[in-house]
Amino acid sequence: PSGSARLINLPVISDPRGDLTFVEGSNHVPFDVARVYYLYNVPVDADRGGHAHRVLQQVVFALSGSFRLKVDDGFEKTDYWLRNPRQGVLIDRLIWREMDSFSQGAVCMVLASNRYDEGDYIRDYGAFQKAVGAKL
Numbered sequence: 001p002s003g004s005a006r007l008i009n010l011p012v013i014s015d016p017r018g019d020l021t022f023v024e025g026s027n028h029v030p031f032d033v034a035r036v037y038y039l040y041n042v043p044v045d046a047d048r049g050g051h052a053h054r055v056l057q058q059v060v061f062a063l064s065g066s067f068r069l070k071v072d073d074g075f076e077k078t079d080y081w082l083r084n085p086r087q088g089v090l091i092d093r094l095i096w097r098e099m100d101s102f103s104q105g106a107v108c109m110v111l112a113s114n115r116y117d118e119g120d121y122i123r124d125y126g127a128f129q130k131a132v133g134a135k136l
């Protein structure tokens with residue numbers, strides 16, 4: 001069976017000093033966070049992603065600005081416009097993802113269930129379709 005993507009809403013504590021949002025591994029996200037990375041200085045015409053992962057699970061946030069995240073489970077495609085730092089998209093294993101339309105100054109933060117492993121990437125769309133058993 002293929003994986004899925006869904007929205008994750010994080011808590012916020014607001015007071016006159018501003019807003020505070022927090023994430024606890026295996027509580028607000030369904031895995032222990034092994035890695036955090038972020039994308040910034042992304043040109044507005046850049047395309048990122050274009051792959052799936054065999055086992056990695058991730059949650060993607062727009063900490064500042066906005067961008068589009070396209071997810072595809074091999075059967076159905078969904079577009080998310082991320083712009084709220086409290087709301088992330090959980091990308092399960094075996095989901096093809098692409099990101100584009102980054103606003104100027106956008107910061108994308110990703111929480112990942114595993115450390116970086118190039119061997120976990122599926123970079124060929126045909127191989128991805130085979131992996132999810134999609135009808136060609």
Ligand code: T46
Pocket residue numbers: 035037039048049050058060097110116
């Ligand atoms: C994903 C999307 C949302 C590392 O050495 N360590 C890391 O933790 C990462 C994420 C990347 N890298 C190296 C691998 C490449 O040589 O950084 C280079 C650029 O990575 P990539 O082309 O995969 O970047 P994106 O933005 O296309 O994809 C990234 C993640 O790799 C991927 O898991 O889901 O962001």
